[in-house]
Amino acid sequence: VTDAGLGVDGMTRAIRSAAPQWIIGQTPGLSLARIGNLPGKRLSVKTMDPVARRILGLSGSIYGFASTYAGQQYRPTAEQPDPNPTDDAAILFTSGSTGPAKGVRYTHQKLSALTQRLQHTLHVEPGSSLLAGFAPFALLGPAIGATSVTPNMSVTKPATLTAKSLAQAAIAGDTTMIFASPAALRNVVDTAHELNTEQRTALEQISMLLSAGAPVPVPLMNEVLELVPNAEFHSPYGMTESLLISDIDHHTQHAIAGRDDRGVCVGKPLDVARVAMAPLDFLGRSSDELFEGDIAVNKLAEIVISTPHMLAGYDKLYNTNRQTRVDSVDGLQWHRTGDIGHFDEHGRLWIEGRTQHIVTPSTGAFGPGGPEDDIQRLPSINRVAIVGVGPVGTQAIVAVVEPHDGQIKPGLAPSALTDDVRAATDIDIAAVLVTHRVPVDIRHNSKINRPLLAEWAEKVLAGGKVTAL
Incomplete structure (x- = not known):
């Protein structure tokens, strides 16, 4: 696919x-x-x-x-x-947002475990109808026994989903569940003023709303829930390699809003998922040893998973298979996700970025997710990315921001904006750069291309021409 x-x-x-x-x-x-x-x-x-x-x-x-x-x-x-349980059933390709798209193999056994897990998590029952504003879930709807409806939008451009299109699809499919990316939901909220009474009534019938692919800010959750007031809002954590690993609802998001943990909380692992941590060293390298339970708490680490519904392997990518399947704890198949984060003392998982996005200043490695979340709260900022410039272990920390004010010229940020960004977080930011567009992937419209931004930032800080991204 x-x-x-x-x-x-x-x-x-x-x-x-x-x-x-x-x-x-x-x-x-x-x-x-x-x-x-x-x-x-x-x-x-x-x-x-x-x-x-x-x-x-x-x-x-x-x-x-x-x-x-x-x-x-x-x-x-x-x-x-009839196929055997170990025969390949599907090859799903990743978005390619962190490198070339990889083919992810699912056997019939793995795909069956995935559909059963989705049925359980989504509470699918006779009469359930799934409105899929995200392409993969349009395919999974029939597999889990739910009517599948796709709104009038470009499924490869989630941000094209409007409130009217969402509501009309909900009416057509007598929808009970919605799955959409945060970028899609942002545009739904922005176009909600176009809804008529019938369309608003249809959205009030929704009992569950799921959003994944990127962090869902609490303010966005609140705005969406004004349109679907009777829905349980869930933000599951997963990836093409294992679509469901953990889950968090909007009640928990509100309860933890005052915590100072870095990153975005994605809740506790599902009962069928084991999540272990491979701690990062000073230079951001993952440990060979895995930690679980209390000894894994508050350790910045690469997230390693083992679930019945995870991939069987990558298709024809033998080196990638070897690199991501190096662990054998308890004789299980484990997968190194490339995501980094930590567990809090209550067993909740927090995501702080990707291994290839780790920043390594002289004070030690950290993930960009935490400081980005701090800066993103500024009303003047639309998007932000934290990148490292320079040699590993001595990198300068650079914030690349996309301000709401499109009149600010790309390049070094004005001093007032720079001061605001530095004051928003506790890391030592060496420079703040402005771009009119922080590049994101096409499938989710939300995954930031930080390697491209790091390369651009290095050229700009070296006195090079400020080019468009």
């Missing part, structure tokens, strides 16, 4: 590496497959006219197959037997 958020190069690499038997898509993706001579027979979703079928080299359409085989029941044959 891939999406347009990977771009042409990413899509091409993903399809060539997976070597599928069939490619199912819309016209842009099918055109790429034809032009690039990508492996797999091509199927459109809707039945196209003969000219389009010939140009795109189609073998048929999903609608056509549905009509041809309507009423027939699947039966295994000698040529097409």
